[in-house]
Amino acid sequence: MILNIKPKHEDFRSCVEDIVASVASWWDRNHLLMYAEAWNFQYIPWNPSLPNTLGRRLWEGEDKTWLNISNYHGIKISFQKDIISPQDAMMLIKSQLSEHRPIMVYVNDYWCPWRKLYQKEHQIQPCLVVGFEEGDSGLICIDPYSTKEIKYFPKEEFEYAYKNCVTFQKVENYNELLIVEDIIRLSPEKLFDEKAHGNSFQSMRNFAYDMENTLDMNLEMEGSTFSAPKSELLNTLKYISRRRRQYFLFLKYIGEGYGIDVCRYSEGMDMSWEKWSIITNLFLKMYYLEDWKLNKKSIAGKIREAADLEEAIALDILNSFKTRSKR
Helix, strand or coil: CECCCCCCCCCCCCHHHHHHHHHHHHCCCCCHHHHCCCCCCEECCCCCCCCCCHHHCEECCCCCHHHHHHHHHCEEEEECCCCCCHHHHHHHHHHHHHCCCCEEEEEEHHHCCCCCCCCCCCCEEEEEEEEECHHHCEEEEECCCCCCCEEEEEHHHHHHHEEEEEEEEECCCCCCCCCHHHHHHHHHHHHCCCCCCCCHHHHHHHHHHHHHHCCCHHHHCCCCCCCCCCCHHHHHHHHHHHHHHHHHHHHHHHHHHHCCCCHHHHHHHHHHHHHHHHHHHHHHHHHHHCCHHHHHHHHHHHHHHHHHHHHHHHHHHHHHCCCCCCC
């Protein structure tokens, strides 16, 4: 049996999100409300007890993507932490497929025959199992992030590659009490929360200050090569940029699907996405050209611009949409 799930890929999605979008489309459901809390930012200013690198003190905040897609689109995603062995995973895969449910498996690229790192490097990535080969000789998979083709995963290599698995389940009557005004307020309210390390906009300004005054590129890019730059800071900057794009799409979906005028907020988030993309590209340029002093100042200025823009958008949303329910 092979489930007829078409691979869906967009540049603004992660490999996992591509799989979720593919499953949602197959079930004739949307997925964009899962980005209701994609807009976030957390940064801890330097102090002697913390790591020196900015990358280890910057993160995108709590991720509630899976909770939101369950609440708002009726797709429950469950991490099966007890399914440890590949043999147990194969049994669960058969059970899920017999109920017409695909299953996402995390596998080691070193043993995944269609991946670029096959027999070269170890890296854990997901794919979606949509069927079994006759005679149980292997799995039929899709991998939307890397290919549009259906792929065959030999059983012997899957047993070496398997790490974890995730199941999907349709939830009925999932949005009967959907209150759009409350959903729109989720991210802005969180951004102004003072409980952790100050609100997110002040955190952005603290980050800009440290970027300009304390950034050590040698530490941030340790282990990189010219052809393969890598660092926690670079990865998080890319992720922050992508999450702004996702929040922009969430707002567009709200506007088009529920007839609510959110144009100025979505346009603002589109501008913010562009700013964070520029910040990421300037960081890469700084690495390649080693023009650190000039580019640090330029990047810090762009971060402050993003903070001012996002703070104005968040205030506008909170002033325009009053809460209608008690959460």
